[in-house]
Amino acid sequence: MAKYPRIREQHVAVFGESGSGKTVLVSSFFGPTQEGSYSNDLWDLVADDTGQGNRLYQNYLGMRDRGKTPLPTRFAATTYYFSVKLKGADNAAGKQRPFDSLRLAWHDYPGEWFEESPSSGEEAGRRVDTFRSLLGSDVALLLVDGQKLLDYAGEEERYLKSLLTNFRQGVLRLKDELLTDEDRLTEFPRIWIVALSKADLFPAWNVHSFRDLVIEKAAGHLDDLRSTLQDLVDTPEALSVGEDFMLLSSAKFKLSAAGAEPTEIDVTQRVGLDLILPVASMLPLERRVQWNERMEIPRRVLDTLADGAETLASVLTDEKGFGVSQLVSKLPKIGPLVSKAALPALIAAAKLAGSQLREMNAQAREHKDFLTATLTQFKLDLEQGVKDKLLIKSLR
Numbered sequence: 487m488a489k490y491p492r493i494r495e496q497h498v499a500v501f502g503e504s505g506s507g508k509t510v511l512v513s514s515f516f517g518p519t520q521e522g523s524y525s526n527d528l529w530d531l532v533a534d535d536t537g538q539g540n541r542l543y544q545n546y547l548g549m550r551d552r553g554k555t556p557l558p559t560r561f562a563a564t565t566y567y568f569s570v571k572l573k574g575a576d577n578a579a580g581k582q583r584p585f586d587s588l589r590l591a592w593h594d595y596p597g598e599w600f601e602e603s604p605s606s607g608e609e610a611g612r613r614v615d616t617f618r619s620l621l622g623s624d625v626a627l628l629l630v631d632g633q634k635l636l637d638y639a640g641e642e643e644r645y646l647k648s649l650l651t652n653f654r655q656g657v658l659r660l661k662d663e664l665l666t667d668e669d670r671l672t673e674f675p676r677i678w679i680v681a682l683s684k685a686d687l688f689p690a691w692n693v694h695s696f697r698d699l700v701i702e703k704a705a706g707h708l709d710d711l712r713s714t715l716q717d718l719v720d721t722p723e724a725l726s727v728g729e730d731f732m733l734l735s736s737a738k739f740k741l742s743a744a745g746a747e748p749t750e751i752d753v754t755q756r757v758g759l760d761l762i763l764p765v766a767s768m769l770p771l772e773r774r775v776q777w778n779e780r781m782e783i784p785r786r787v788l789d790t791l792a793d794g795a796e797t798l799a800s801v802l803t804d805e806k807g808f809g810v811s812q813l814v815s816k817l818p819k820i821g822p823l824v825s826k827a828a829l830p831a832l833i834a835a836a837k838l839a840g841s842q843l844r845e846m847n848a849q850a851r852e853h854k855d856f857l858t859a860t861l862t863q864f865k866l867d868l869e870q871g872v873k874d875k876l877l878i879k880s881l882r
């Protein structure tokens with residue numbers, strides 16, 4: 487019946503060294519949505535693989551009820567698949583919508599793979615394959631371990647340098663293999679967000695404090711990483727590395743007097759996790775429009791960057807929408823530099839903001855148009871994240 491695919495897929499790649507909090511992060515992202523008391527009026531989150539979902543929930547319950555953290559998963563590269571299942575598939579708005587599910591593929595990339603050389607040719611091959619599998623991500627999160635920052639207090643540059651350098655060298659080691667078939671990669675994560683994990687260890691910080699520290703102590707190494715990544719990709723100007731920052735905390739860990747094991751893990755105090763879906767789904771769309779206003783981006787790149795962005799945009803600017811077309815016609819006119827490849831709908835959708843966005847969200851909720859409500863909610867969440875100083879979005 488539906489003319490369109492009914493699932494939209496979005497990938498996000500999470501890079502972090504061993505112990506930086508990757509497993510806890512994904513457990514804490516998923517776990518709360520499975521609790522009996524959880525309610526979300528717009529969508530349900532399900533794990534596509536039941537066993538995988540149960541393991542994540544088990545990790546979460548261990549933290550919530552027994553103050554126990556999951557076992558280390560060193561060296562394991564895992565992809566978790568989640569689906570955001572929109573409510574209201576059977577109502578009028580639901581039947582017309584282009585998709586019912588937003589799938590999130592969460593690629594967990596083990597940091598050891600950057601720290602240590604592969605032990606064999608087979609191992610090296612596996613690393614390349616794994617890296618390839620996450621190239622479809624628009625967004626990559628590069629985790630800075632908050633605990634390590636504390637351990638290196640006063641000389642954070644030592645930790646940051648080693649983190650960024652290991653990572654860059656890891657990429658360099660993969661480079662030749664990655665580029666066997668093409669000169670440069672067209673499909674590649676274009677937004678590299680530097681994220682502080684364990685942000686609960688810095689109660690006085692906001693995202694600006696974190697950004698300032700990274701820039702002050704490691705701007706040069708961030709530049710080196712950026713140029714290494716630029717060398718890999720087609721249209722290297724369309725790449726944000728270290729321009730976006732966010733704070734993440736999977737729970738509030740309260741240390742015992744001895745300071746070794748946490749005595750209590752308050753999983754209700756989480757930071758930034760609710761921004762992950764909005765960041766994965768809406769940030770690429772916004773960025774694509776930003777870039778397109780500034781430069782000419784070849785079609786082949788646009789097609790891989792926020793692919794399906796047109797579908798999202800059409801939802802947000804649908805002529806059939808309830809009063810939405812009037813809203814869109816009120817949006818700022820677009821500058822002369824815009825390439826033809828950028829659809830007006832895409833631009834309008836990306837630029838929705840403030841009261842217009844809130845109005846659209848309220849209307850969509852009222853009309854039980856859960857898709858429009860969800861996407862506008864994600865954009866509102868991004869706005870709120872910036873206001874709350876949990877997120878810095880690149881303005882370039």
Ligand SMILES: Nc1nc2c(ncn2[C@@H]2O[C@H](COP(=O)(O)OP(=O)(O)OP(=O)(O)O)[C@@H](O)[C@H]2O)c(=O)[nH]1
Nearest residue numbers: 504505506507508509510555558559560684736739
């Ligand atoms: N304070 C604080 N500590 C955290 C947080 N998340 C994780 N930790 C601590 O960091 C430890 C390691 O977290 P993991 O999620 O297992 O780390 P990982 O990145 O998966 O590590 P590997 O599996 O070895 O690659 C946990 O056991 C916690 O003690 C957080 O949000 N806040």
Ligand SMILES: [Mg+2]
Nearest residue numbers: 508509558559
């Ligand atoms: Mg792990």
